Amino acid sequence: MVQYSMSAYNRNSTARHAAEILISGSTEQIKGVKSTIQPFSSVRRMFCLFVTFDMLFMGILWILYLNSKSLKHECTPDSDAQVMEYIIFLSCFVSAWIEVWILDLKVLPKERKWKEGNSRILHSATQNERTALLHPELNQDSIPDQPFYSPIDSPRGSDDESGGYGSYRSRIDDFQSLPNSQRGSSINLASSAEDQAYLQKAKEAHIQIQSILSETEGWKTERKKNNIQVTSRYFKGITGKVYKLEATINASVQEIFNVLWNGIDDTVKWNTTVIECRLLHSITSSADIVYSVAAEGAGGVISSRDFVSVRSYEIDGNVYCCASKSVDYSQLKPVKKYVRGENGPGGWVAEPIDENPDISRFIWILNTDLKFMVWTPQTVLDTALSVVVMNIFFGLRGHIEKQKKRISNTTFSTENHNLPIEL
Template sequence: MNSPEDRECPEHNRERVDHEPSSSVHIDGDDDERTALLSPGISPESRTGHVSKERRTFCLFTFFNCNLIVLLWLIMVSIKSSQTGISYTAVVLEEVVQTDVSKTSFDITWLAIFRATVLLLAYAACKWKCRFPVASTTCITSGYAFFKILHTDYSGENSYKFVAIMMPITTFVVAWIEALFMDYRVLPKEQRATQRVHNQHNLHVRQHQSPRGEHPPTQEDDFHSLSEFVDGMDEGDDDLDLDLEDISHLSNEERQYVQQGEDAMRNVISMLGMESVWNKEKSRDDGDVYTLIGPNNMKIFILKMSLLCPPEVVYEEVMLRPERMPSWNRAVIDCQVLMRISDHTLVTYDVSAGAANGYVKPRDFVNVRRIEKQGQRYISAGMSTSHEDKPPSSDFVRGNNDSGGFIVQKNSEQRNACSFIWILSTDIKGSIPRYLVNKSLAEIMFAFASSLRQHLKDTHTQHRPSSGAVPRHSRL
């Protein structure tokens, strides 16, 4: 239910929603064409077989061009009828049955209808991915337009002659626009999208087939995130065989929480493997924010930053002590640990602060989180869930988190530094327009980054573990 208190004004378009994300996410491609990208049962071909946004635009443009030529012909017929004194119907019949191309313009109309029919059948109905239909119709249209201009009788000073001249010129121009749009926009972008889906599908398959913790590297960036993740997973590392934890003593409800956490973890790792298709949204001194399009065209936001702090400190402060987050993050007013199911899995209750002087109500979230140490990286992944102790309340709007979380990775180039990634995919519900939420989330992530830096700066001197010491709960 949309709360009447959720009134959003243009001047108050930033809502504080700062919490750890989560819920099973299957990465979508852009509106253009990748659905359920992480679902292993769906092949890349089925995900890329539908009509892309660019192809739809091309088909609409083709239909519009056909209507434009028909409209020009009707205008010409109307002008000719009024100037010659012949009835409109008689002029139409004369144009249609006339076989001398020098005395009629209806042939250009037929040509436009023919071209539109061929292109729509080829690219909309049959979904061809070749240039032959548009290339052949453009050649035919261009050749006939030249022929028409050279063999048409334009003698006389009647104004309808001007429209008759414009028709072959217009059909020539629009035919080439269609050809260029298909050749330089539609097909290349669809080919790139298809290749990305195949690559991501293959990556997902490899991740499920390879031993746990092994992930193929992608291109390096300023934070060395993915390359460091792989390099940091040494063969001699312990704490890698996390799937061997004993859950036989857990209840069915607790096992469901564990399964949700594992699903969120797999999705987060898959999103990390898709780093090559992240789109940079904003960049500041605190870090960079990237986006990825998720289900229902929802944006997944990704914050990447470097921290001059050992990864164990960030791990302990952010992942192991979520209930302390309200003390240093003003965007969170409450965080409670409802259940500690195992060393890896817990259920939390988070409340984000309201915004816009009360126009935006606080949101609350019930999340299941899974925490793992994989080599030299720490991951806290989660998703929204439900818990009997925290049903929806009229005091807050219950939000929903898709798979996301925090990743901390040791920086191999600096001894006391690490890379930090926050993946956020959230639906805050309520009546706030989605585009306003998207505009605010990047700013919220930067605010979180600034708060985290300050908190670590204030507490770093208190976290100097002796050599080889590991914080409590770190041996997951």
């Protein structure tokens, strides 16, 4: 129980001060959102430039054709002229159809998604202001921190039963909820409105990951090798395909957690698909913001992309789940060197196999938008991203095996060093 060591006046004064800080931060956030709202989005601007160029090109093509026809009317057969007219006409029709397709499937969905993101930020900021005003008695001293459960203080312990992917799906609702969730802890007024928005994003990512894992049908096999399988499918409310890797790995869930979560700064040592990966901002003990740069692909044809994502983990007994999603981080703006990509809901799940703690079932979820300037065939993306997911798993497995060998050799060397010398 929290002990109150200050008078009621001081408590109310502190609460009012905390509320003023929160209101100030969220108001600045609202102003920032309003300042970023543009009457003409960048994707629509690019589309208009494309349409303008297409119109000019077709106009010039028709002018050149008509001029050449009038100059060579006597020596050019009428049949050839008609064929040329048909070709130009069909080109105009196909071009217009492509423009409509791009507008309907690329431009409008991205604008809609951008508007929804701004609406969520505004809603989150308004909610925080309302909470601070309606409940001034809440302050940093009266609200104990309730971070995510860590591997050490998990409430379920290691006695919980595990029964494969099915058991994980059946226990989805048993995961400890994120801060600021309806089933979770109270709002911490000491944290900024921006951090609260990040935690809300993390909560959304976990909900979407749970929804993805609960679907067992409709998956298309993209790649399969031994006990490793990569599948994909579309989900309502998620842009682009979701890729899922399922495999077994000779490692405990704690070893996987240490590499993927605690060893974020060492990711480039084993993950060949990234050239930079680092921690940007720690929100709670179980939520942070990371920055990563993907390596070039297809022999340099696909340039490097960088990503800024919020990630968080939850633990249910001996099942570990980490979810992540792209966020806008004000302290790290996009740079000209890289194309800023956008990650949808992604992450990983690790669960021991039956009663063997040294072997784990492992799932990796990937959903990403590489922000190509031109349309790219889906088959090309399926091939490239399924290979990326495979390489990530191979790198993780190899890295853990090397760590185990290093520890084993160190132990063996120490034991030999302590052996008595026989004369």
